[in-house]
Amino acid sequence: MGAIYKRELLAYFKSPIGYVFSAIFFAISGICFVSTTVSQGSTNTSAYFAMVLMFFVILIPLLTMKLLSEEKKLGTEQLLLTSPVSLVGVICAKFFAAFTIFAGTLGVSSLLNMLALYDIASQQEYVIAKMNLPTFIGCIIGVLLIGASFIAIGLFISSLTENQIISAVVSIGAFALIMASSAFAANINNTVIRVIVKWFSVMDRFIGFQRGIFDITALVYYISLTTVFLFLTVRVYEKRRWE
Amino acid sequence: MIEISNLVKKYGKNYAVNDISFSVEKGEIVGFLGPNGAGKSTTMNILTGYLSATSGSVRIAGYDILENPMEAKKHIGFLPEHPPLYLDMTVKEYLDFVFDLKKCNLNKKKHISEIVDVINIGDVYKRPIGHLSKGYRQRVGIAQALISSPDLLIFDEPTVGLDPKQIIEIRELINSLGKSHTVILSTHILPEVNAVCDRVVIINKGKIVANAKTSELEAVTGVRKMKVKVCGPRTEVLSAIRSINGVTGAEILPERDGDSTALLVESDTGADIRKPIFNTIANRGWQMIGLEAFSASLEDVFIAIIDKNKKEEN
Numbered sequence: 001m002g003a004i005y006k007r008e009l010l011a012y013f014k015s016p017i018g019y020v021f022s023a024i025f026f027a028i029s030g031i032c033f034v035s036t037t038v039s040q041g042s043t044n045t046s047a048y049f050a051m052v053l054m055f056f057v058i059l060i061p062l063l064t065m066k067l068l069s070e071e072k073k074l075g076t077e078q079l080l081l082t083s084p085v086s087l088v089g090v091i092c093a094k095f096f097a098a099f100t101i102f103a104g105t106l107g108v109s110s111l112l113n114m115l116a117l118y119d120i121a122s123q124q125e126y127v128i129a130k131m132n133l134p135t136f137i138g139c140i141i142g143v144l145l146i147g148a149s150f151i152a153i154g155l156f157i158s159s160l161t162e163n164q165i166i167s168a169v170v171s172i173g174a175f176a177l178i179m180a181s182s183a184f185a186a187n188i189n190n191t192v193i194r195v196i197v198k199w200f201s202v203m204d205r206f207i208g209f210q211r212g213i214f215d216i217t218a219l220v221y222y223i224s225l226t227t228v229f230l231f232l233t234v235r236v237y238e239k240r241r242w243e
Numbered sequence: 244m245i246e247i248s249n250l251v252k253k254y255g256k257n258y259a260v261n262d263i264s265f266s267v268e269k270g271e272i273v274g275f276l277g278p279n280g281a282g283k284s285t286t287m288n289i290l291t292g293y294l295s296a297t298s299g300s301v302r303i304a305g306y307d308i309l310e311n312p313m314e315a316k317k318h319i320g321f322l323p324e325h326p327p328l329y330l331d332m333t334v335k336e337y338l339d340f341v342f343d344l345k346k347c348n349l350n351k352k353k354h355i356s357e358i359v360d361v362i363n364i365g366d367v368y369k370r371p372i373g374h375l376s377k378g379y380r381q382r383v384g385i386a387q388a389l390i391s392s393p394d395l396l397i398f399d400e401p402t403v404g405l406d407p408k409q410i411i412e413i414r415e416l417i418n419s420l421g422k423s424h425t426v427i428l429s430t431h432i433l434p435e436v437n438a439v440c441d442r443v444v445i446i447n448k449g450k451i452v453a454n455a456k457t458s459e460l461e462a463v464t465g466v467r468k469m470k471v472k473v474c475g476p477r478t479e480v481l482s483a484i485r486s487i488n489g490v491t492g493a494e495i496l497p498e499r500d501g502d503s504t505a506l507l508v509e510s511d512t513g514a515d516i517r518k519p520i521f522n523t524i525a526n527r528g529w530q531m532i533g534l535e536a537f538s539a540s541l542e543d544v545f546i547a548i549i550d551k552n553k554k555e556e557n
Binding site: 007011075076 | 254288291292293294295312313314316317319321323324325326327328329330331332336340341343344345346387
């Protein structure tokens, strides 16, 4: 599992994709951060994170589109699946590699954001208190969890095709639907469908983190969502092996 | 080393592999032969644990591939039909990766450099795999299969797409690997089997139609052929030879050597007809200037076996 994780990390920086992801992420988060906090003289980052999350629709597919589709196309999955590594190990290694790139990029941009927050707050008394850190840290945890769920969903979609473009387009569509679901869920009359759509509305559960509240049910929700899609990805491979 | 029993693989209603059983002993080089689409790759993919069989079992070095895949897979080095290469990695990075992936316990640097020497890929060691020619990619694929120093090597059509010189090199390589490994290789190129294998398993439409030592393959078809060169009137020579006891067929070959006639004579494998042929020709006052065993080519054997199978089916 360690070998696959290492190779996958390396692959992000062998191709431009790792750099492209980080560059776009920094650009978007920079613009969003400046427009929601610095220019307003505010240290409340909840609007910033809500904005950045919208861009996950296109950012996360960059990381996940070729994770498994490329293995299938090159035939390298034959090497992975005939090696003494469990299927769960292969899928998890892929997931954690993408998550590492994502979390690393988020980490770097968050450090910069913290410096900016300190700068804004230092113009007043009680600097640390004015930095609004509970919201900031709560949001980072929330964003990490949502990122993990999206990566798992993207990974699952990438296991269904050997074409990374199809994988990317389907992922973008799926993420856009998920983002929009909280908005249109309220308008659905049928209770059953509304409950199902609500279940997928990842954004609804982010509100607690935005207020700096650590909501254990949201944590459980995001981890479950991630696990379910990792499990489904494993099932895709198992099914293919048996059919 | 390998025990396959009653292996079945169904895709929908079609049988890709239909109830095959055979075993491979330690140290053997076995050729797995069959026309395209006969079920060779499917069988190999099942052997290596990439696919699961619909029913039946595979044991590798005593471990069931389904019940104990981790242990079984440690014994296998697999070269699939398309070598599983990451084109963005250099040969060095790739072999390092495979070494870690296979959880190999040997001295990494020393072991990999030994393999690089054996496979002769030292001059492309630092180059990206995407830049390599087909022949080199195939070699890197073989190197990959050897990395875990497995006792069983499974090669799926190892020489496809290579030029004649490369084919000979790869065959020599497989021959030398066969001294210390059990090898099973699939092919639809018949001379390859003659050149490399101790034993042949022929598969057609998912079923085994022959399983014999390479040297005994002739016996499977029940025909022995020889080429006879005689100086004498063509038609009379032909009818004289056809009348000999044990001869099942004779025909004139379009081959000329002075004033002689070359004939291809078929006989039962049981009968030795060389003396009767000599006597018949000498008695007529003709001269025999050549007699050589014309060992049936694998092509003949292959076609004969598949035809025989078809007739039995009908």
